[in-house]
Amino acid sequence: MKMRYSSRFTMLELVFAMAIFVLLSGCFYSVASSMKKYRDKLELESEAISVLDNLTHRISSERNPSTEKASLILADEFKRSPLALKEEIKARLEEDNDGHILAIIRNKDVSIAEIRFGK
Secondary structure (H helix, E strand, O other): OOOOOOOOOOHHHHHHHHHHHHHHHHHHHHHHHHHHHHHHHHHHHHHHHHHHHHHHHHHHOOOOOOHHHHHHHHHHHHHHOHHHHOOOEEEEEEEEOOEEEEEEEEOOOOEEEEEEEEO
């Protein structure tokens, strides 16, 4: 007597295949999510550096740069950037004992990008 093999899948095989698919889908989603977060962070840093770079070019073209003028230029450059649309991002100019700090920060005083000028 010959045994015939069925060409159909058993329920166990289908459940096993679905479990593997769910696991692989979860891994793919996790990787894609972390890549998006990383891309967003890099984009934010790039915009912040661009604002500060434009600021330094505009300040260097001034005959007598002052803290007030730098503050106005920083505010203008920040307003022109896409960062101005994000409420948690701010531009800041500070003076300390060593000079000036021009920074783009998040709401919790976390610096995204900054430039320090000595006196």
